[in-house]
Each structure stands twice: as structure tokens, then as C-alpha cells.
Amino acid sequence: MTLMGLDIGTTGCKAQVIDEEGRRLGFAIREYGIDTDPCGKAEQDAEAVWKAALEVMSRAAAEAGASAVGALSLSVQGDAVIPVDSVGRAIHPAILGMDYRSAHQAERCAEMLGDRHLFDLTGMRPHPVNSLTKILLLRDIAPGIYDSALRITTYADFILGKLGAPGVIDLTMATRTMAWDLDKGNWSEKILGALNVDPGLFSKAVQSGSAVGTLAPNVAEATGMPTEVVLAAGGHDQPCAALGSGVVGPGRGVASTGTAEVFSCAFPEASNRESLYHGYYPETAYTLPGLKFTFSLNHVGGILLKWYRDEFCDTEMREAAKTGVSAYKLLDEGMPINPTKLFFLPHLNGSGTPWCDINSRGALVGLTMDSSRHDVAKSILESLTYELALNLETMEAAGLKIDEIVAAGGGASSDPWLQLKADILNRPVKVPKNTEAGSLGAAILAGSAAGIWDPAEAAVRIARSDRTIDPDPVRVKIYRNRLDIYRSLYPALKEVHKRLAHE
Numbered sequence: 001m002t003l004m005g006l007d008i009g010t011t012g013c014k015a016q017v018i019d020e021e022g023r024r025l026g027f028a029i030r031e032y033g034i035d036t037d038p039c040g041k042a043e044q045d046a047e048a049v050w051k052a053a054l055e056v057m058s059r060a061a062a063e064a065g066a067s068a069v070g071a072l073s074l075s076v077q078g079d080a081v082i083p084v085d086s087v088g089r090a091i092h093p094a095i096l097g098m099d100y101r102s103a104h105q106a107e108r109c110a111e112m113l114g115d116r117h118l119f120d121l122t123g124m125r126p127h128p129v130n131s132l133t134k135i136l137l138l139r140d141i142a143p144g145i146y147d148s149a150l151r152i153t154t155y156a157d158f159i160l161g162k163l164g165a166p167g168v169i170d171l172t173m174a175t176r177t178m179a180w181d182l183d184k185g186n187w188s189e190k191i192l193g194a195l196n197v198d199p200g201l202f203s204k205a206v207q208s209g210s211a212v213g214t215l216a217p218n219v220a221e222a223t224g225m226p227t228e229v230v231l232a233a234g235g236h237d238q239p240c241a242a243l244g245s246g247v248v249g250p251g252r253g254v255a256s257t258g259t260a261e262v263f264s265c266a267f268p269e270a271s272n273r274e275s276l277y278h279g280y281y282p283e284t285a286y287t288l289p290g291l292k293f294t295f296s297l298n299h300v301g302g303i304l305l306k307w308y309r310d311e312f313c314d315t316e317m318r319e320a321a322k323t324g325v326s327a328y329k330l331l332d333e334g335m336p337i338n339p340t341k342l343f344f345l346p347h348l349n350g351s352g353t354p355w356c357d358i359n360s361r362g363a364l365v366g367l368t369m370d371s372s373r374h375d376v377a378k379s380i381l382e383s384l385t386y387e388l389a390l391n392l393e394t395m396e397a398a399g400l401k402i403d404e405i406v407a408a409g410g411g412a413s414s415d416p417w418l419q420l421k422a423d424i425l426n427r428p429v430k431v432p433k434n435t436e437a438g439s440l441g442a443a444i445l446a447g448s449a450a451g452i453w454d455p456a457e458a459a460v461r462i463a464r465s466d467r468t469i470d471p472d473p474v475r476v477k478i479y480r481n482r483l484d485i486y487r488s489l490y491p492a493l494k495e496v497h498k499r500l501a502h503e
Contacts, residue, residue, distance in 0.1 A: 001070035001452060004060065004229075005244075005442030006053060007237065008076040008155050010034065010096065010259040011303065013049065015056040016439035017064035020452060022462030024434060026064030028056040035093065040100040043093035046082045049155075050162050058223045066224035071450035072163065072215070073232035075240035075438040076155040078176050081134045083149035088161040092145045095134045098299055098349055100358050102128040105136035109178070112194055116277065121188060123283030123292075124178040127356060131177040135197060149201065156234060157203040163231055164216030167203045170233040172240075172293065174205035175284040182283070208235040208287040209448035209455050232449030237438045238264045238295050239287045244441030245406040245432060246463030248288060248456040253402040255388060255421055255429070256437065257411025260352075261301025263388050263395070266291040271399030279354035279394045287445060288456055294400070296391030297352040301384060302410050304346050305331075308380055312373055332416045334374040335381075339478045342366040342379035345489050346387060347497075354394045355490060359501035363493055381417050382479075385424040386486040392425060406430045406465070408437035415469075423475040424483065430465040437463075 002025055007014040011034065017026035030052040035043045061069055079097030082090050095102075109118065110126040119125045126133070131154060139146040146152075153161065154177070157169040174180045174187075179202065181188040187199045206212060215229040234240060238256065242264050245254045253265045266286045270276050276283055276294060286293040300307075309316065309327050316334075320327040347360040364376065392402060405427050411417050412435040422429045434440050444462065448455040 001450060002064055002068045003443040003446040003450070004057065004069050004072040005439035005446065006057060006072065006074040006159070007436070007439040007442060008049065008053060008074060008159055009237065010077045010098070013053050013056050014436060014439050015060035016436055016443060017060050017069060018440065018443045020447070022434070026060035026062070027436070028059035028063070030056050034096065042096040042099035044080070044096055046090040046094040046158060049094070050159065053159060054219070054222050057225070061223050061225050067226060069225045069229055071230040071232055071446035073209070073442040073446035073449065074156070074159055074234035075237045075442040076159065076173065076234065078173070078236045078238070079129050079131050079134070080155055081131050081138065082153045082155070082158045083138065083145055084151055084153055084158065084161070085148070086150050088158070088166055090158070091149060092138065092142060094155070095138060097129050099134065100128045100350065102133035102137040103358060105133040105140070106130065108136070109133060109195070113191060118178060118191070119277050121182065121191070122178050122180055123175060123182050125277065125280055126178070127280065128358065132179045132191075135201070136195065151203060152201045153203060156236070160212065160231065160233070163219055165213035165231045168212045168233060169203040169205050170208045170235050171205050171285040172208055172235040172287060176236055176282065180205070206233045207289055208233055209445040211449040230446070230450050232446045234442045234445055235287045236284070238262050239293045240441035240445070241408050241437040242266060242293070242441070243287045243444055243455065243459050244434070244437035244439070244463060245408050246459050248459055249291065251401065251403045252406060253392070253404070254406050254408050254437070255411070256408040257301045257417070258409040259301060259303045261298040261384055261388065261411070262295045263391055264293065264295035265395070265400055265402060266293050267400050268292070272397060275394060275398035279391070279398070280356040281353055281395065281398070287441065294395070296354070296388070296395065298346060298384060298387045299349040299352050300346055304348060304380060304384065305377070307348070308377060328414065331374065331377045332414055335378040335416055336375060339475060339482060340375050340379045340382060342371060342375055343486055343489055344376070344379045344383040345493065346380065346383050347490070351490065352387070353391055357494065359498045360490065360494065361497040361500060363489070365489060378416070381420050382424070382482070383486065385420050386483055388421070389424050389483055390487060404428065404430060406432060408432065408435055418469045419472070422469045422471040424479045426471050426476050426480070428471070429469040431467050431469065433464050433466040
């Protein structure tokens with residue numbers, strides 16, 4: 001039997017097929033867009049995303065041998081909300097996690113229910129990234145759509161519904177909404193009642209890796225896979241990536257670089273929950289039962305480097321078009337070996353954890369006449385990693401000790417970025433053989449639903465490291481001093497950016 005993991009990201013989707021030894025048999029990727037505006041809108045055509053998902057499933061299945069696929073699960077971007085009709089069709093664009101128009105609704109939740117009370121109840125602090133605030137936004141800006149929706153889904157239950165299992169969401173996604181009562185294990189009547197939101201709009205929540213149905217005939221026809229394919233409840237992309245990186249308990253952290261950059265870990269209990277609260281770290285369900293999950297978030301990870309490439313690197317883009325060598329690789333090759341004296345505050349969409357300041361903005365500090373575009377490119381990678389280092393310090397203060405780090409996502413293919421992570425975080429960084437950890441984690445969950453393995457045992461066996469990047473002692477010392485400078489950058493610019501945001 002072969003297993004498929006479908007990864008629905010913010011800017012693209014991927015499908016990966018593996019065998020029972022974890023070997024990749026098929027893979028496909030497809031990009032799509034985001035509709036943004038200066039007012040904070042970030043929406044997406046969910047039906048177009050579904051069409052892209054069908055395409056990558058078809059291509060990956062064909063490469064692997066479609067008839068052999070026995071089970072399928074998914075890894076999805078967090079927090080987006082999609083209202084659907086009675087046949088599961090999106091009746092409004094997906095409002096994405098990075099859409100901050102729901103800031104007012106987040107403030108309303110805090111005023112009505114209390115910031116700390118919501119965290120204690122749901123593991124989520126009120127913030128415009130949260131799904132529940134976006135549901136309130138939808139009701140305010142499109143009341144007709146809200147009233148006519150049969151259900152308001154995340155990408156987890158939206159895609160599962162399209163595949164053949166409507167009305168089902170996994171616990172990792174349900175616990176991210178700020179509408180789930182962690183202690184009672186159900187949708188919170190207290191929160192939804194106070195906000196006058198119908199609990200019937202939400203899907204039934206089940207454990208990740210649970211069998212929830214089989215492939216719909218129309219999807220089987222479109223992809224070439226059999227209708228007997230078992231559908232498994234998947235997970236939010238970060239816990240799926242953690243599972244696909246071999247995280248089956250405390251001690252191992254995952255630095256995942258995709259559109260956003262995230263540092264995540266699983267744990268049984270936090271010894272200092274106060275630090276989780278003050279650092280805006282969520283406390284949600286993990287893909288494995290009995291464990292909790294948290295992560296730091298920098299909203300712009302790989303997408304920041306893509307922005308820099310597209311806006312400022314015409315030379316590399318032209319060279320890439322001529323030679324077929326990636327513009328990112330050309331940027332890597334041009335970066336200085338030694339640490340830069342530039343500091344790039346990567347808050348182009350507000351700051352992530354541990355500050356979560358939606359008024360913060362990007363900044364570049366330390367420029368001289370000798371600065372080159374390659375220096376700036378390296379400063380972007382350095383500063384993204386400084387953000388990881390600050391979050392790692394805060395998470396360890398909460399009692400979440402991290403002994404080893406695994407790199408995942410697109411950033412794991414950049415040797416300079418991997419070395420930066422080792423040097424700035426002062427820890428060895430393990431590079432897995434399969435860096436597509438999100439879809440791999442989903443495939444592991446598919447195998448759980450098919451009954452062929454225990455997901456924790458499979459994750460340990462399959463998520464093997466290819467190599468380890470060790471810190472360089474000389475650069476570690478330099479970066480320790482640079483990190484002390486970097487940590488003062490956000491506080492120094494906080495009021496400036498607040499004034500700019502409110503002009």
C-alpha cells in the first residue's frame with residue numbers, strides 16, 4: 001500500500017506519495033495567489049485552491065501508480081475561514097490567517113470575554129489571526145453570506161469535504177480556532193453563546209489520523225485513484241510538519257520555513273504556562289494523542305525572501321531565466337561568508353511571537369555605502385533567525401526545553417540558511433532526508449487511518465536525518481553579540497511604527 005499526504009499551504013499546494021518504508025514515490029507542487037489590499041485584506045479563491053489540489057494529487061498519484069494509493073490525509077494552512085453551501089462549495093473567498101481586518105473583532109472578544117480567560121479556556125489569546133475573529137469579521141462585512149452558509153470551515157474541513165468526508169475537522173485545527181474548550185473537549189457554548197455564533201456552523205472534531213470516509217467517486221475519476229482510498233483526518237500544517245520531522249515527545253524542535261517561519265514543539269504540560277500566555281504562544285492539540293503543541297510564528301519567512309528577490313534582484317532573475325539555476329541559489333552564492341552588520345526587522349506584516357504587534361513594520365538598519373544587495377539578502381536570513389532565537393529563549397522559559405533542532409520546509413534546502421540557524425541558535429541542526437515534512441506528516445496520518453502502523457513509531461522510523469550542520473564556534477560568538485543588538489531593535493522602533501500605522 002502507498003500513502004498520500006496533501007499539503008495545502010498559503011501560496012501553494014503539494015502532494016507526496018510514499019511507500020511503507022517512507023520512500024517517496026511521487027511528488028507534485030502547484031502555486032496560487034493571494035488577493036491583498038493596503039487595508040489588510042488577505043483572501044484567496046478556495047475553489048481555485050481545490051482545483052490546484054486535484055492537479056497535484058493527480059500528478060503525484062500518476063507518478064507513484066495511482067491504483068496502489070490506499071489512504072490519504074492532509075496538512076493545511078491554519079486559521080483561514082471559508083463559508084460553504086449545502087454541497088460544500090465556497091460562497092465567499094477564504095479569509096486567510098494573515099488577514100488582519102479582524103483586529104476590531106479580536107478586541108471585542110477580549111473586552112467581552114477577557115484576554116486571559118480566553119487563553120485559559122481555549123489555549124488561544126484574542127488576535128486577528130484567529131479563525132473565530134474572522135468568522136465575526138465575515139458576519140460584519142458580508143452578513144448575507146454569513147446567514148446563508150451551511151457551515152463555516154477551515155481548509156481542513158473544506159478539503160476533507162471535497163475529498164468525500166464533509167463536516168469533519170481534526171482536533172489540531174479545531175483547537176486553533178479560539179472556539180474550542182480544551183477542558184470540556186467540545187465547541188465552547190460559553191464563547192459562542194456570548195458572541196451569538198451558532199455552534200452548528202462548526203464541523204465535528206476528531207483525532208488526527210482517524211478514518212473519516214473514502215474517496216468521493218468524482219475525485220477518484222479526476223485523480224485516477226480508487227474510490228476505496230481511506231480518508232484520514234489530517235492536521236494543521238505545523239503539527240503535521242513536526243510529526244513528519246520525527247517529533248513524538250518533548251526535546252525536539254522543528255524550524256520550519258515556508259511562507260511563514262515557525263519554530264514548534266510538542267509537550268505533555270508546560271511548567272510555566274504564564275510564559276506561553278505572555279509570548280502569545282498557542283496551546284493546541286498535537287497530531288498524536290496525549291501531547292500538546294505550541295509554536296512561534298514569524299508571518300514572513302520564505303515569502304520575505306521571495307519579496308526581496310522579486311523587487312530587488314533583477315540580475316539574479318535574468319541569470320536564472322538564462323541558466324535554469326534558481327535565483328535563490330544565485331543569491332546564496334553571492335552572500336558574504338562572515339556575519340553582516342546589517343539588521344533587517346522582518347515585520348512586514350506586523351510582528352509575530354513573542355510580541356504580536358500588528359502595528360510593527362519592517363526596517364533595515366546599519367546600511368553604509370559599502371552595503372550590497374547580497375549583504376541585505378544575508379541580513380534578511382540572519383534577522384529571521386534572530387527572531388527564532390528570541391522565541392527559543394522565551395519558549396525555554398516556559399519549560400519547553402529543546403535539545404535538538406530539525407530543519408523543515410523550503411529553508412532546509414539552503415545551506416547558508418541552515419548554517420545560520422546552527423550558528424545563531426548555537427545548536428546542531430539536523431536536515432531530514434525528506435524536507436517536505438508537512439505532506440510527509442499527513443502521509444503518516446494516512447497510514448494510521450489505514451491501520452498499517454502506529455503514527456509515533458512510523459514517524460521515528462521514517463523521519464530520518466540526512467546530515468547535521470554543526471555551529472561554528474567563532475561565528476557563534478559573533479552572533480551572540482549581534483543578537484544582543486537585534487533584541488533592542490523592535491523596542492527602539494515600536495513607537496515610530498505605531499505612529500506610521502495610525503497616520
